Amino acid sequence: MTTLALSLAACGNQGNDTEGAAGSDAAGSQEIELLNVSYDVARDFYKDYNPMFIEHYKSEHPGTNISIKQSHGGSSKQALSVANGLQADVATMNQGSDIELLEEKGKVDANWEEAFPDYSVPFTSTIVFLVRKDNPKNIQGWEDLTQPGLEIVMANPKVTGNGRYAFLGAYGYGLHAFNKDEDKTKSFVRDLLKNVKVYENGGRAATTTFVQRNIGDVLITFENESNLAATKFGKGQVDIVFPDYSIKSESPVAVVKSVTDKKGTTEAATEYLKYLWSEPAQQLAADLYLRPSVQSVLDANSDKLPPIDTFRPNDVFGTWDEIMGTFFSEGGVFDELAINEAN
The missing domain is CATH 3.40.190.10 (Periplasmic binding protein-like II)
Known part of the structure; x- marks a missing residue:
């Protein structure tokens, strides 16, 4: 039981606000760092999704190094942190009101629901x-x-x-x-x-x-x-x-444009969220007992998601x-x- 407690405590560590942005190192390769501010139960999904996306992104953008940092906590507290200045590139919440708060504060675009399929809800x-x-x-x-x-x-x-x-x-x-x-x-x-x-x-x-x-x-x-x-x-x-x-x-997602436009990470942040609808990401969601928004993947996992x-x-x-x-x-x-x- 002690080992389990330690492992869960480790999972609970929140990512930190950083100064990371799109840039180039001395060798000329581009360096991109994204911060995903999310709700606490999503930690298991993004722990596996992030390396999957990084591999995909690097294959599509040779010469670019991308890294993802995470911050997890109660969904509304997380949204409030972003509203108050936490430099998130993307917000991945479990309640529409949390993204709506960021819209009201001018952090995300007014048409955020139309930016991705299924009203920007990759899984439920x-x-x-x-x-x-x-x-x-x-x-x-x-x-x-x-x-x-x-x-x-x-x-x-x-x-x-x-x-x-x-x-x-x-x-x-x-x-x-x-x-x-x-x-x-x-x-x-x-x-x-x-x-x-x-x-x-x-x-x-x-x-x-x-x-x-x-x-x-x-x-x-x-x-x-x-x-x-x-x-x-x-x-x-x-x-x-x-x-x-x-x-x-429903777990809506949005690019925090007020941050990404300044950092130069809007394109990478958009790709990060768009890839949530890919078949590998949707299957990962099903493997973690989230209900995929892509119907064909949901149907293929009806044994575990009745x-x-x-x-x-x-x-x-x-x-x-x-x-x-x-x-x-x-x-x-x-x-x-x-x-x-x-x-």
Whole structure:
């Protein structure tokens, strides 16, 4: 367990803001350094994607040396860091509002959704439940998460995309199950939140708390994170439960043009993101239990990514601006429902 803890801690190191830019060394070869600011659960994907892209880029651009640095953390915190000046070349987030924030701040182009296929979403995921081996609490769906005495671990919806998707997944299920009855939905979600033992500051931190610290009966998190825990971090210790109805999480990407135009890295940053739709990158996503946006690759991996009935948060709750204002602003619906009354 100590070795595992050390390895996960090493994964958690964030990349640093640097002065790297496109330039030439003394021998005349071009040197390019990109910083990808991303959300914490994406670290496993980009750890393997970066060397894949570097090999591809060098084959297309002989004489050019390119390197990629990473920064990982809660998606919204990361977006705020970029908005406040972190010199990211690209932003790869797990919530549309995080890119929209950068658009509002003039960091990315207004047409960022049109820059790449699928509204600039190379892959998606969904919210599932990670439970202890053999599912001793017999959790089968969302309503089982309200049973008395159950202990839930999840990321904090106030600061992380992972937590917001988990909360919206529960709320969307309530609307679906109770025929859009808001009062019954709020009562259901309130009962669920009363069982939350720990709100972590990121998706990977929540996984560590559940798997390594052995806290809680169930972890509400992304499908890809659950599969990585079940096959690596917590192999033999946990099982995955797929609810009948859940939320689709989208992971949008964008070039931070305010940075790349000054550094001279816009072309390289664009190629870096465009390659996410290549077959090797899409298959890598599937191998890590992310759902590829390229349908042919998704279909080829249906054994590990079974069909599941999902809803888009924007179709149910409106724009991300509306979602953030209604649910996650100070005094919003989450704050209202998350208060555990003493009596």
